[in-house]
Amino acid sequence: MTTPEQPSAPHRRTRRDHATETAEDYVEAIAEIHKSSGTCRVRDLAIHFGVSHVTITRTVSRLQAEGLVNTAPYRPIELTTQGKRLATASRKRHETVFRFLVSLGIDEETAAIDAEGMEHHVSPQTLKKFAELAEKNSEPDA
Numbered sequence: 001m002t003t004p005e006q007p008s009a010p011h012r013r014t015r016r017d018h019a020t021e022t023a024e025d026y027v028e029a030i031a032e033i034h035k036s037s038g039t040c041r042v043r044d045l046a047i048h049f050g051v052s053h054v055t056i057t058r059t060v061s062r063l064q065a066e067g068l069v070n071t072a073p074y075r076p077i078e079l080t081t082q083g084k085r086l087a088t089a090s091r092k093r094h095e096t097v098f099r100f101l102v103s104l105g106i107d108e109e110t111a112a113i114d115a116e117g118m119e120h121h122v123s124p125q126t127l128k129k130f131a132e133l134a135e136k137n138s139e140p141d142a
Contacts, residue, residue: 002133021038026059026091027068030079033088039076093127094119100130103137 005077029048033040042128045056063069068070068083079087122130 022059023063023066023068024086024120026063027079027083027087028090028094029075030069031084031091036080040078041076045077090119094124096127096131096134097122099134099138103134 009112024047029045030126031038033044033048037044042053042060045060049056055077060069060071063083064071067080068086069077069079071077094115098111098115101114102108
């Protein structure tokens with residue numbers, strides 16, 4: 001039981017996860033777009049997320065201040081080394097959650113939607129179990 005002076009650990013972790021969720025989604029999207037088309041611009045992200053140019057510009061400015069991207073007006077958005085690492089980790093976490101859900105019998109469309117939200121809130125310990133169970137559930141019966 002927690003006291004009013006001491007917030008619970010689960011709530012602190014959820015707030016921390018929410019704070020990093022946007023950055024993870026954006027660097028993952030930038031990496032995806034760059035891989036598929038060779039460059040990523042504000043317009044590409046606006047289409048990808050279905051939000052305004054202003055929203056993208058503000059978020060990219062924040063990501064630049066955090067050292068995750070480099071860009072300049074009218075220039076493509078490039079991931080920094082730190083941004084690339086975060087994008088890779090986010091993609092792996094997303095794929096693990098997706099594979100786990102599919103291994104439970106969830107259809108791929110629903111699993112993709114659910115994984116998009118869950119990936120940001122799964123602890124490393126839980127993610128490891130997801131990966132183990134997804135692997136076990138995908139093995140052909142002997």
